[in-house]
Amino acid sequence: MYTRQNQKNLTSAQKKRFTAAVLELKRNGVYDTFVRTHGKYFVPDRDRKLRVGHMSPSFFPWHRYYLLAFEKELQAVDPGVSIPYWDWTTDNSPVSSLWADDFLGGTGRASDRQVMTGPFAHDKGNWTVTVGISEARFLTRNLGRPQNPIALPTPAELQWAIDDPVYDISPWNSAVDGFRNKLEGWAAPKSERWRNHNKVHQWIGGHMTGGTAPNDPAFWLHHAFVDLVWDRWQRKHPRSGYLPAVPPALGDLQRGRVIALDEPMPPWDVTPREMFGHQGIYRYE
Ligand code: CU1
Ligand code: CU1
Numbered sequence: 001m002y003t004r005q006n007q008k009n010l011t012s013a014q015k016k017r018f019t020a021a022v023l024e025l026k027r028n029g030v031y032d033t034f035v036r037t038h039g040k041y042f043v044p045d046r047d048r049k050l051r052v053g054h055m056s057p058s059f060f061p062w063h064r065y066y067l068l069a070f071e072k073e074l075q076a077v078d079p080g081v082s083i084p085y086w087d088w089t090t091d092n093s094p095v096s097s098l099w100a101d102d103f104l105g106g107t108g109r110a111s112d113r114q115v116m117t118g119p120f121a122h123d124k125g126n127w128t129v130t131v132g133i134s135e136a137r138f139l140t141r142n143l144g145r146p147q148n149p150i151a152l153p154t155p156a157e158l159q160w161a162i163d164d165p166v167y168d169i170s171p172w173n174s175a176v177d178g179f180r181n182k183l184e185g186w187a188a189p190k191s192e193r194w195r196n197h198n199k200v201h202q203w204i205g206g207h208m209t210g211g212t213a214p215n216d217p218a219f220w221l222h223h224a225f226v227d228l229v230w231d232r233w234q235r236k237h238p239r240s241g242y243l244p245a246v247p248p249a250l251g252d253l254q255r256g257r258v259i260a261l262d263e264p265m266p267p268w269d270v271t272p273r274e275m276f277g278h279q280g281i282y283r284y285e
Contacts, residue, residue, distance in 0.1 A: 004228075005285045007084035007098055007221055008091055015103045018084065019119045021077040022217050023126050030073050035131040035214045037267065038066070042211030045173040050257055052266055057168040057243060058259040059184050060230045061275035063223050065268055068281065070220065082282060085224035088200050092152040094143040104218055106143070113140035113206050120217060132212030139216060140206030152203050153196045158183075161196055162229065165237045172244065172258045179233050179240075183226065197226050228284050234276070242272050 010018070025031040041053040041062070053062045067083060074081045091098055099106045105118015114136070120127040122138035129137050144150065161182035169176040174186035181187040185198030194202050200222050201208045207215040214220070247263065248255040262271050 001280060002082050002282050003285050004082050004224055004282050005084050007086050007103075008096075009285070010084055010103075012102055014084075017078055017081050018074075019103065019217075021074045021081045023119060024077045025073055026127060032131050034066075034070055034073075035212050038214045039131060039211045041266070045175075045257075048257065050259075050266070051173075052259055054184070055174040055186065056258045057172050057180055058265050058272055059180055060227070061242070061270075061272040062259075062265050064227050064230070064275045064278070065265065065270050067220065067223055067227060068278075069268075071282075083220045083224045085228055085284065086218070086221035087225055088152045088203075088222070089155045089158050098218075098221070099143065104221075106141075108139075108141045108206055112136070112138075113142050115139045115141050115206075129207065129212075129215050132207065132210060132215060135207060135210065135212070135215075141208070141216065141218075142205030144203060145205055150194070150199065150203050153199050158196060158229065162233050162236060165240050167240055167243045170244070170248070170252075171254045172248075173254075179237075183229060183233075197222075231284065242276070 005014075022031065038053070043049050043051045043054070045051060045055040052058050053066075071083050074083070086098055094107055098104055099118075101117050103118065105115050105120050108114050109116050115121050115138070116123065120139050122128065127139055129135065129139060161179055164177065164179045164182055166178045168180040169178040174181065174184075177187050183196050185195035187195060201213060204216065204218055204222075207213060208218060208222075242261050244258065244260045247260040248258065259265050259272060261273050264271055
């Protein structure tokens with residue numbers, strides 16, 4: 001059993017060990033296999049294909065397993081490392097310690113959004129983007145999108161999602177209400193295009209806005225918090241389970257396009273039910 005800590009409480013030695021393990025996975029090629037997997041399973045709901053990672057009920061369990069697999073690789077490099085989480089409702093500024101030189105580095109420069117500080121700056125020589133050919137070879141960010149400002153989600157906005165007792169709603173896509181989509185963040189009023197999880201991707205900007213978002217190591221800290229929020233929702237609604245419990249019926253347009261409770265989530269042989277808890281593996285501090 002290990003702990004995933006709030007990133008704001010990490011010591012400088014812990015930050016150093018985390019970024020060093022990430023850099024080692026980049027160096028040995030493992031990191032980019034994770035970026036590739038995420039890009040491959042980034043299927044929007046306008047495609048008539050299976051959606052396992054996004055715009056679908058398995059958003060939470062798919063990312064839980066994805067983070068676990070990545071964390072296992074980190075721990076193969078350094079057994080004392082785990083994925084920290086970033087509570088974006090409280091550490092909500094571009095000058096948060098998260099973005100300092102000794103951790104993830106800061107925003108991109110104005111001309112080309114290139115991150116110039118921290119261990120993942122291209123000029124340091126350890127972080128060349130290889131997956132996502134339409135984007136830059138250097139890591140890009142645009143924290144807070146100053147030319148068209150966007151704010152990180154507020155505690156009230158997060159609570160709005162957690163308070164919904166229904167996990168997800170047919171047709172299980174980007175247009176419905178329910179906890180999953182309110183947290184994933186496509187369920188937005190007309191005045192605001194993004195919510196919660198999606199809004200955080202937009203606030204960071206650059207590589208984080210696309211299907212190869214894990215090119216930015218901030219991805220892992222963001223999704224660890226999303227994972228923690230799933231726990232909070234389960235605790236608040238202990239009688240609300242994962243939906244759909246069974247695959248959509250013959251003739252349903254979503255048949256074959258979403259994952260039911262006991263179906264495996266590609267590329268793994270693991271079901272949403274098996275991802276309900278993480279007792280015995282990790283806990284949040
Ligand atoms: Cu994702
Ligand atoms: Cu995400």
